[in-house]
Amino acid sequence: GAGVSQSPSNKVTEKGKDVELRCDPISGHTALYWYRQSLGQGLEFLIYFQGNSAPDKSGLPSDRFSAERTGGSVSTLTIQRTQQEDSAVYLCASSLVPGTDYEQYFGPGTRLTVT
Amino acid sequence: RKEVEQDPGPFNVPEGATVAFNCTYSNSASQSFFWYRQDCRKEPKLLMSVYSSGNEDGRFTAQLNRASQYISLLIRDSKLSDSATYLCVVNMNHKIIFGSGTRLSIRP
Numbered sequence: 001g002a003g004v005s006q007s008p009s010n011k012v013t014e015k016g017k018d019v020e021l022r023c024d025p026i027s028g029h030t031a032l033y034w035y036r037q038s039l040g041q042g043l044e045f046l047i048y049f050q051g052n053s054a055p056d057k058s059g060l061p062s063d064r065f066s067a068e069r070t071g072g073s074v075s076t077l078t079i080q081r082t083q084q085e086d087s088a089v090y091l092c093a094s095s096l097v098p099g100t101d102y103e104q105y106f107g108p109g110t111r112l113t114v115t
Numbered sequence: 116r117k118e119v120e121q122d123p124g125p126f127n128v129p130e131g132a133t134v135a136f137n138c139t140y141s142n143s144a145s146q147s148f149f150w151y152r153q154d155c156r157k158e159p160k161l162l163m164s165v166y167s168s169g170n171e172d173g174r175f176t177a178q179l180n181r182a183s184q185y186i187s188l189l190i191r192d193s194k195l196s197d198s199a200t201y202l203c204v205v206n207m208n209h210k211i212i213f214g215s216g217t218r219l220s221i222r223p
Contacts, residue, residue, distance in 0.1 A: 033211060042202065042215030043159070056210055091158060103149075104211070106158035 002026065004107035006092050012113045013082055021077045021110045025094030032075050033093045033104060034067060043091065049075060082114045116141055119205050121214035129222055132193050136217045138203030139185045148179055148186050149204040153216065159202055162188075193221050 005024045013019050025032050034046040045059040049069045060066070064082075069075040079086055089111050093104040121138045128134050140148075148165035163170065165177040165186050176189040190197055198221045203214035 035213070043213035045211050045213070048211070058210070103161045103164075106160065108158055 004092055004094055004105050006090075006107040006110050008110060009108065010111045010113075012115060015084060015114055016081055018078065018080045019082055019112065021079075021090050021112070023075045023077070023092030023094075023107060025073065025075070025092070026105055027073075028096070029094035029105075030072065030097055031095045031102070032069060033095075034075070034077050035091045035093065036061075036088045037091060037109070038088045046077070046090075079112075082112075084114045087112055087114045117215075118142060119203055119212045119214040121201075121203050121217050123215060123217060125218040125220050127220045127222060128193060130193060130195055132221075133189065133191050134193055134219065135187060135189045136201055136203075136219075137185050137187050138214050138217075139183075140203075140205045140212070141184070142205070142207055143181075143184060145184075145205045145207045147206040148177075149206070150175075150177055150186075150188050151202040151204055151213075153200045153202055155199075159213075162201070190219075193219075195221050195223065197221050 007022045032049040035043040037043050047054055047067050048056045051072050052069050064080045067077045089109040091109045093106045095102040095104045119140050150162040151159040152162045153159040163172050163177050165179045167179050169178040174191045178187045200216040200218050202216045205212045
């Protein structure tokens with residue numbers, strides 16, 4: 001079946017511009033996660049959705065970052081006034097329910113380059 | 116101190132060798148534990164969950180030591196296809212913490 005999809009796969013933007021990244025989770029998955037992975041680094045947790053609400057936004061690095069989820073499905077991560085340090089791969093994952101034992105399925109990521 | 120720490124490696128071992136990785140976590144209230152595998156420029160994929168009683172899946176064995184707050188992954192009879200980065204993952208109240216990964220390279 002269809003896995004997690006993300007778009008765009010690659011995004012090059014100029015410093016100061018806003019970008020919007022999209023994640024389509026697996027149908028029926030209620031939990032959705034956003035992570036960031038810089039080159040050669042581990043995954044940095046950004047935000048988690050349970051349905052349309054985000055109980056944990058603690059990982060968002062600054063107020064330039066925001067995310068929303070609508071209809072319990074698609075999520076968008078928006079970065080305003082992008083900076084060069086925002087360059088990274090942004091990964092989205094979904095799981096069936098927001099439980100501690102459920103596998104997360106990852107999308108292929110969006111590679112963001114801020115010039 | 117990082118919440119989840121792993122030896123970054125790289126571990127470079129010959130095919131057929133046994134290799135083990137450890138991962139330590141700082142929060143004793145952590146609830147669940149996983150090993151994920153990430154191939155170069157690919158997304159992470161679940162390798163196995165880690166249970167208190169220890170669990171085995173073919174050549175892979177995972178163990179959890181709550182008292183010492185570490186988890187381990189043992190790979191027996193390593194294959195070339197095992198070359199990847201292995202990510203330790205700790206879950207506490209839906210806050211998912213990934214370690215920075217241990218790179219494994221299997222040589223012929």
